[in-house]
Amino acid sequence: xxxxxxxxxxxxxxxxxxxxxxxxxxxxxxxxxxxxxxxxxxxxxxxxxxxxxxxxxxxxxxxxxxxxxxxxxxxxxxxxxxxxxxxxxxxxxxxxxxxxxxxxxxxxxxxxxxxxxxxxxxxxxxxxxxxxxxxxxxxxxxxxxxxxxxxxxxxxxxxxxxxxxxxxxxxxxxxxxxxxxxxxxxxxxxxxxxxxxxxxxxxxxxxxxxxxxxxxxxxxxxxxxxxxxxxxxxxxxxxxxxxxxxxxxxxxxxxxxxxxxxxxxxxxxxxxxxxxxxxxxxxxxxxxxxxxxxxxxxxxxxxxxxxxxxxxxxxxxxxxxxxxxxxxxxxxxxxxxxxxxxxxxxxxxxxxxxxxxxxxxxxxxxxxxxxxxxxxxxxxxxxxxxxxxxxxxxxxxxxxxxxxxxxxxxxxxxxxxxxxxxxxxxxxxxxxxxxxxxxxxxxxxxx
Amino acid sequence: xxxxxxxxxxxxxxxxxxxxxxxxxxxxxxxxxxxxxxxxxxxxxxxxxxxxxxxxxxxxxxxxxxxxxxxxxxxxxxxxxxxxxxxxxxxxxxxxxxxxxxxxxxxxxxxxxxxxxxxxxxxxxxxxxxxxxxxxxxxxxxxxxxxxxxxxxxxxxxxxxxxxxxxxxxxxxxxxxxxxxxxxxxxxxxxxxxxxxxxxxxxxxxxxxxxxxxxxxxxxxxxxxxxxxxxxxxxxxxxxxxxxxxxxxx
Numbered sequence: 001x002x003x004x005x006x007x008x009x010x011x012x013x014x015x016x017x018x019x020x021x022x023x024x025x026x027x028x029x030x031x032x033x034x035x036x037x038x039x040x041x042x043x044x045x046x047x048x049x050x051x052x053x054x055x056x057x058x059x060x061x062x063x064x065x066x067x068x069x070x071x072x073x074x075x076x077x078x079x080x081x082x083x084x085x086x087x088x089x090x091x092x093x094x095x096x097x098x099x100x101x102x103x104x105x106x107x108x109x110x111x112x113x114x115x116x117x118x119x120x121x122x123x124x125x126x127x128x129x130x131x132x133x134x135x136x137x138x139x140x141x142x143x144x145x146x147x148x149x150x151x152x153x154x155x156x157x158x159x160x161x162x163x164x165x166x167x168x169x170x171x172x173x174x175x176x177x178x179x180x181x182x183x184x185x186x187x188x189x190x191x192x193x194x195x196x197x198x199x200x201x202x203x204x205x206x207x208x209x210x211x212x213x214x215x216x217x218x219x220x221x222x223x224x225x226x227x228x229x230x231x232x233x234x235x236x237x238x239x240x241x242x243x244x245x246x247x248x249x250x251x252x253x254x255x256x257x258x259x260x261x262x263x264x265x266x267x268x269x270x271x272x273x274x275x276x277x278x279x280x281x282x283x284x285x286x287x288x289x290x291x292x293x294x295x296x297x298x299x300x301x302x303x304x305x306x307x308x309x310x311x312x313x314x315x316x317x318x319x320x321x322x323x324x325x326x327x328x329x330x331x332x333x334x335x336x337x338x339x340x341x342x343x344x345x346x347x348x349x350x351x352x353x354x355x356x357x358x359x360x361x362x363x364x365x366x367x368x369x370x371x372x373x374x375x376x377x378x379x380x381x382x383x384x385x386x387x388x389x390x391x392x393x394x395x396x397x398x399x400x401x402x403x404x405x406x407x408x409x410x411x412x413x414x415x416x417x418x419x420x421x422x423x424x425x426x427x428x429x430x431x432x433x434x435x436x437x438x439x440x441x442x443x444x445x446x447x
Numbered sequence: 448x449x450x451x452x453x454x455x456x457x458x459x460x461x462x463x464x465x466x467x468x469x470x471x472x473x474x475x476x477x478x479x480x481x482x483x484x485x486x487x488x489x490x491x492x493x494x495x496x497x498x499x500x501x502x503x504x505x506x507x508x509x510x511x512x513x514x515x516x517x518x519x520x521x522x523x524x525x526x527x528x529x530x531x532x533x534x535x536x537x538x539x540x541x542x543x544x545x546x547x548x549x550x551x552x553x554x555x556x557x558x559x560x561x562x563x564x565x566x567x568x569x570x571x572x573x574x575x576x577x578x579x580x581x582x583x584x585x586x587x588x589x590x591x592x593x594x595x596x597x598x599x600x601x602x603x604x605x606x607x608x609x610x611x612x613x614x615x616x617x618x619x620x621x622x623x624x625x626x627x628x629x630x631x632x633x634x635x636x637x638x639x640x641x642x643x644x645x646x647x648x649x650x651x652x653x654x655x656x657x658x659x660x661x662x663x664x665x666x667x668x669x670x671x672x673x674x675x676x677x678x679x680x681x682x683x684x685x686x687x688x689x690x691x692x693x694x695x696x697x
Contacts, residue, residue, distance in 0.1 A: 381535055384497065384498070384535075385534075385589075386540075386545065386549075388496070388520075388522075388528070389609065390523035390549050390552040390609070391523075391552050392518075399540050399548065400537070402539070403537065403588070406588075
């Protein structure tokens with residue numbers, strides 16, 4: 001049986017077991033299945049997947065989870081220490097006991113997709129799949145075919161949400177690997193302000209497959225900070241897309257922080273459709289062992305007077321492979337736009353690899369755009385200066401690696417996340433220069 | 448404590464030090480003065496272990512150990528610290544990280560355990576106060592965006608926390624206004640002690656009004672041409688190097 005057929009078999013069995021659905025949902029699911037069947041998994045012959053081989057996913061054997069059992073004590077060790085409203089999913093299934101929906105303020109909807117569908121399926125049917133359709137990629141088609149759970153977030157116009165809204169996705173270590181295809185819908189009403197965090201983490205030995213698609217709509221003047229903290233277990237496969245549609249004067253900020261996963265692919269796309277819309281992409285990825293982390297970003301300046309700024313940093317050790325493909329597109333006659341992009345990569349080992357490809361595509365003449373990518377090693381003069389203070393070379397290298405990550409982390413507005421990532425980077429450095437203790441001291445100092 | 452014997456050093460094939468000998472005993476403060484290009488900075492750089500300096504002849508020992516055989520960090524761990532003329536900016540490395548990792552590395556080399564965090568903070572805050580530096584410096588990246596004076600103060604702060612046996616200060620007075628110079632000099636003076644030594648490399652006598660040396664050496668063209676006490680520096684200030692160079696050549 002072909003790889004594609006295995007997934008379609010699983011899908012068929014699931015469809016037979018599932019109850020009645022809205023007609024539109026069944027139709028989209030079918031379209032997803034048909035599209036996936038036609039395309040199959042991408043191969044490296046596809047330009048979009050040139051550096052990323054997904055055979056490990058295609059040839060995997062993934063069941064669908066049927067419960068959301070997870071020890072609350074264990075979950076507590078993974079959960080971000082933030083006062084927040086929280087939805088938790090275990091292997092894709094909503095875990096009510098690990099969620100916190102108490103005291104949601106007026107004007108804020110935060111609900112599992114299944115519940116939102118049950119309550120008012122038409123309201124979900126509008127946005128679901130509008131930005132990330134089945135054509136986007138074989139994985140978006142697969143997501144549409146399988147989707148049952150996820151999150152719906154709606155912020156009413158003018159609402160300012162104080163606490164972050166967290167979507168926590170836990171991956172379990174079990175004999176049978178599983179897959180999850182969550183869909184996240186975020187609608188930020190005009191002049192609303194909110195912070196949403198997608199947090200992926202789990203049990204160390206897990207080796208599951210997550211295929212998540214997020215669709216984000218910012219209405220006029222909306223402000224959204226969108227964090228993605230990907231700390232998936234080192235054996236997990238993680239495919240994700242975030243599509244953002246921005247109306248006039250809206251401001252979107254993405255923090256895409258990737259530390260985990262065996263094979264990771266992120267697609268982040270922002271459509272700046274109204275004048276005055278701005279988007280900021282901050283990214284940090286750290287790969288070691290044989291981790292593979294692929295980041296594709298795209299900013300579409302579809303309207304004049306739009307602004308984008310992107311800063312992605314990659315750190316690769318051992319035999320890890322990183323991909324950065326960042327594209328800035330300026331539509332015909334979208335004048336007076338500004339688009340800046342920077343990608344810097346640090347290779348800590350001779351066998352680590354980065355494939356960096358910045359792309360500019362401009363069809364207007366009055367624009368200010370720049371892009372640049374650098375790949376290098378650590379600054380020899382700084383290593384020397386640290387060694388003259390008694391710090392051994394390995395620790396000096398560790399400190400400078402943390403520093404490299406710090407340039408993105410200092411943009412992270414939520415201290416709890418910046419510190420968590422800093423600690424993770426410090427702890428991920430090879431044992432001999434593990435700086436975790438140091439970072440803890442420094443954060444304690446802060447208080 | 449430090450013995451430099453007939454040291455010859457070449458940089459990119461050019462001989463800079465041509466048979467320099469120097470002995471610094473515990474508790475002494477030595478100043479090396481000399482015109483530009485005499486090799487003043489080369490001596491401290493070679494002792495600290497900077498790349499690109501080739502020792503073709505001679506030896507350096509520190510408390511009986513062969514310095515030239517030691518790694519850069521081992522020299523610091525043994526108690527030799529160099530304060531730079533142009534401190535390096537290290538973006539993203541917070542001062543607090545530098546101080547803590549350096550102090551722990553040095554303690555570890557001495558067979559002492561890590562300093563408890565509270566004790567460490569107390570120590571650092573006390574030294575910061577002494578150097579008239581704001582505690583916010585600790586969270587800032589090492590020397591990044593610091594003024595010239597701030598960088599120099601930061602070098603001395605590191606010395607105060609790490610307490611070297613031999614502090615080598617390369618043109619620590621350059622770029623300082625008079626107030627900053629006093630703070631830096633107070634810091635250096637507080638490093639003085641029975642078991643500790645200081646080697647100052649300077650172009651001007653001005654610094655030596657604040658840090659009075661036990662010995663002054665005049666370095667010209669790769670060799671020490673004259674040694675005296677603090678009075679020698681004043682003579683140089685009055686008469687210039689030229690007079691001395693002429694005298695030694697004669």
